[in-house]
Amino acid sequence: MISKRRSKIQGWGVFATRPIPKNKRIVDYAGEKIPTRESLKREARYLKTGRIWCFKLNSRAVRDASVGGNIARFINHSCAPNCYTHIVRDTIWIRAARNIRRGEELTYDYATDGESGIRCRCRPGCKTRL
Numbered sequence: 001m002i003s004k005r006r007s008k009i010q011g012w013g014v015f016a017t018r019p020i021p022k023n024k025r026i027v028d029y030a031g032e033k034i035p036t037r038e039s040l041k042r043e044a045r046y047l048k049t050g051r052i053w054c055f056k057l058n059s060r061a062v063r064d065a066s067v068g069g070n071i072a073r074f075i076n077h078s079c080a081p082n083c084y085t086h087i088v089r090d091t092i093w094i095r096a097a098r099n100i101r102r103g104e105e106l107t108y109d110y111a112t113d114g115e116s117g118i119r120c121r122c123r124p125g126c127k128t129r130l
């Protein structure tokens with residue numbers, strides 16, 4: 001249903017290899033489950049490389065896709081995404097926000113606070129910081 005390829009947004013991205021219907025659970029964001037305190041330390045380290053791998057599960061825990069992650073860790077952010085995330089207990093589902101055509105790059109809103117300072121490249125002129 002999906003494959004990893006070079007992206008026009010940044011680096012690697014994930015693309016639909018067949019049409020995906022709205023609301024379909026596409027893939028789960030895998031990664032080591034760690035406490036928030038540990039994730040703050042790791043994120044500071046990752047930011048030096050310019051890439052974020054940690055996804056907040058709840059106020060206490062985070063999934064770090066750089067340890068035990070799967071293809072979902074290559075899904076880029078967009079301010080006009082075609083996917084959304086749906087957390088069910090410890091599982092972070094990436095789901096289709098609308099019908100997605102074959103060949104489209106999958107994106108979701110990272111919902112970050114801009115602290116990384118990374119400029120969003122989802123479209124020319126986007127002013128968001130990830």
Ligand SMILES: C[S@@+](CC[C@H](N)C(=O)[O-])C[C@H]1O[C@@H](n2cnc3c(N)ncnc32)[C@H](O)[C@@H]1O
Nearest residue numbers: 010011012050051052073074076077120121122
């Ligand atoms: C989970 S990785 C996504 C895969 C990444 N493209 C790669 O090649 O490893 C997250 C990182 O990708 C980059 N990224 C994702 N979406 C982006 C966007 N809309 N604009 C700029 N960089 C983006 C940032 O460096 C971000 O920290």
Ligand SMILES: [Zn+2]
Nearest residue numbers: 079120122126
């Ligand atoms: Zn953007």
